[in-house]
Amino acid sequence: MLSKRSSVDVHALHRQEFTISEIARRTGHGRKTIRSYLRGDREPGKRKSTVPDPFDPFTEYVAARLIEDPHLWAVTLLDELRPLGFEGSYQTLTRQIRERSLRPACQACAHVTKRPNAVIEHPPGEETQFDWLELPDAPEHWGYPTKKAFLLVGSLAHSGVWRAALAPSMDLPHLLAAMTAVLGLLGGLTRAWRFDRMRTVLDPATGDLIPMFSAFAKHHGVQVVACRPRSGNRKGVVEKNNHTAGQRWWRTLAEETRATQAQASIEMFADRQDGHRREGESGTTTAREMFAAERLRPLPSRAFPVVxxxxxxxxxxxxxxxxxxxxxxxxxxxxxxxxxxxxxxxxxxxxxxxxxxxxxxxxxxxxxxxxxxxxxxxxxxxxxxxxxSAPPGRPHRRKERFPPGTTALAAARALTGPPAPTATVISLAAYEQAAKNRNTLT
Incomplete structure (x- = not known):
């Protein structure tokens, strides 16, 4: 086996046009060894195994299955290999897949995460982005039906100013109530609202708006824009604010905080975030400074009737x-x-x-x-x-004494029956005989 340093020397001598025999003489290795490393048949630092690799017979099957399904679990593949004679462990299988690079990259999924992203322009007053943030382990004294709370975050796409409202559920009435609260905190309306394809906004069967949400949008006079399927990266402003709220506010919220105090706390936190410096088109600025350019329309004089x-x-x-x-x-x-x-x-x-x-x-x-x-x-x-519904009389105590009564004793006598009489007969014949024997001995 050649070390990596010896491999460098061998390749350097070969580039200097030394023969294989001369390189072998100078380095002290055999000519076959030198020739195999120069051809790339062996890798420096790794000793060639003298026993056959037990995984070699299964390589073709594993490669074919992972080409068919790049997301196939290794444990599922292990279940398929057992009847074929594979005796290795789960760790051996995953190591062989990793070292041999048998799992190909899924092109369909790479399109979602590794595709180039275009720069989306957000004019002032153009769009408000809404998204739910799930908050696990909500305090029990909040009285929510589950151990989760939900935070609806609304962000102005141009300035990045955001506000949020707590809710115990993500159903349609709670969505409309939370949106009413967030819009009041933002202080106005943009031209459009953007959502992902949530079921409380779009009908999954038809792709059209839910009737009640359609009436809510008409009441406010805005357009509703839904992100296209499998084409994310359209709500980057609100998603980044969700991440900030989850990591910097929810993780540090005290257990004894009441729900109303938590709502006031998130409003104060969001207001402080407006003053943080950010990079804008005209240099370094803040969300509060950019908010001055937002042309928000006033809210309706009457709130939408939601229950x-x-x-x-x-x-x-x-x-x-x-x-x-x-x-x-x-x-x-x-x-x-x-x-x-x-x-x-x-x-x-x-x-x-x-x-x-x-x-x-x-x-x-x-x-x-x-x-x-x-x-x-x-x-x-x-x-x-x-x-x-209370029972009559005094309830019985746990250690009270109740011996068998007259009725119970009569029933016991009926079960056992009266005892049979026994007559005692005393015979004096034994005493008489003992007396005679005594007189005889005297």
């Missing part, structure tokens, strides 16, 4: 948890599923049954305070039902 609905299951005390507080329902609905309705900006919520009948209306408490709101009618009805 946010969420389902909850009532407890045995006829209470539901919502946004960190508890609200009462009629006791007949204990352990039943009810629906909460709220209009954005309203100070009350309506609670309905599965059939849609309104059974309760409560004034909203500040989210996250742990307040319980009960009506007098619900309290009276719950006490009445609880007292009526």
């Amino acid at each position: 946010v609905t969420e389902q909850r299951t009532a407890s045995r005390q006829a209470l539901i948890n919502w946004r960190g507080n508890r609200y009462s329902v009629p006791p007949e609905l204990a352990a039943a599923t009810v629906t909460i309705h709220q209009r954005p900006g309203a100070d009350s919520i309506d609670i309905t049954t599965a059939a849609g009948a309104v059974v309760a209306r409560h004034q909203l408490a500040q989210p996250g305070l742990g307040i319980t709101r009960r009506t007098d009618q619900h309290v009276t009805a719950l006490e009445t039902i609880a007292m009526a």
Whole structure:
């Protein structure tokens, strides 16, 4: 085996027109060895194996399968190789695929990530980009139905100014409510809104707008632009702001922060980001300075009539948890599923049954305070039902003594029956015989 330094010497001597025999004499290696390294048959620093490689018989099959499916899992390939006689481990298979470069690059996927990107112009007041940011591990006291929160981020494409609104869900009513809040924070409307192909905006079957979202866009007088399928890189402004919000704000948010405090916190954080310096067409500037050039149209005088609905299951005390507080329902609905309705900006919520009948209306408490709101009618009805369903008498204690009573003892006697009488017969014959024997011995 030649080291890399010896290989350099051999190639240098060969370039100087030394013969193979002279190179072998000078370096102390055989002529066949020198000739194989010069032809490139052997690689410097790697000793040629004297035993056949057990993976060689499977190389052709593995290469063919990975050409057919470049994303085929190695563990799936291992399942196919076992019946063919391959006895190596999963680590051996992956090492051989890597060292032999058997997995080709997928051209279809390379088109998405490695294609050249064109520079997209964003005139002032032209476009607002919207996107959801999923926030895992939301505080439990927020009262969200799952352990996730969602942040709708809206970014002005020209200046990069962005604002965000928290939501417990990504469904259509929460999207419209969050968009209303974000548009109010931005202070106006651009000519168009840009989204990816989310189901709450576009019908996946027809590719057309959802009817309610279409009415929402008409109410604001804007156009809706959806990114083309498999052609991303159209929402770079909002995606970068999503990354900033997730890494610099959400990761450091304290556990005891209430939902309202978190909303105020993200608004303050986004406002601070407006002052950061960035590279613009006219040199170094800030998003706040570029925002002055945005020609935003005013918002409609009336908000779009949207109702946010969420389902909850009532407890045995006829209470539901919502946004960190508890609200009462009629006791007949204990352990039943009810629906909460709220209009954005309203100070009350309506609670309905599965059939849609309104059974309760409560004034909203500040989210996250742990307040319980009960009506007098619900309290009276719950006490009445609880007292009526209570068992008569005193409940039994855990260590109370209950010996068998008269009825139990009579039943026991019937099972066992009366004991059979036993007669005792005393015979004096044995004593008489013992007395006779005693007199005889005397």
